[in-house]
Amino acid sequence: MRIFVSYTTRDKYINLTRLRDVFSVMSQFGLVYIDLLHNDSQDRQRRVENELALSSTVVFLKTPAVSKSVWFMKETKLAVQQQKKCLEIDIDNTMKWADTLKHIQLSMVSDLQPTSG
Numbered sequence: 001m002r003i004f005v006s007y008t009t010r011d012k013y014i015n016l017t018r019l020r021d022v023f024s025v026m027s028q029f030g031l032v033y034i035d036l037l038h039n040d041s042q043d044r045q046r047r048v049e050n051e052l053a054l055s056s057t058v059v060f061l062k063t064p065a066v067s068k069s070v071w072f073m074k075e076t077k078l079a080v081q082q083q084k085k086c087l088e089i090d091i092d093n094t095m096k097w098a099d100t101l102k103h104i105q106l107s108m109v110s111d112l113q114p115t116s117g
Helices: 016-029 044-054 070-081 097-111
Strands: 002-006 031-034 057-062 085-090
Touching (some): 016 031
Parallel strands (some): 002 031, 057 085
């Protein structure tokens, strides 16, 4: 399974370190693409669109600023148009980060099957 992670770093809930943590948790469920971690392309926008198109599932990390992110909104629209399986995970500062990661893992377990191997 290919998993595309959509997020914004506009409100500081999500940063490089936290995205690495998210990658670690989600990797047990398939091949994970996170733009900030994996996009080394010359045409970064096209790469994002291609990775989303190749994915079977899109996980939306919803923080308070996602409505201000043009790319988050574009990825949402593309995921719906392409009929991707979508999983929304609300992230805010009411939980400790370790608890948030556990919440992400539990959400993944309840909605997706881990890959064997």
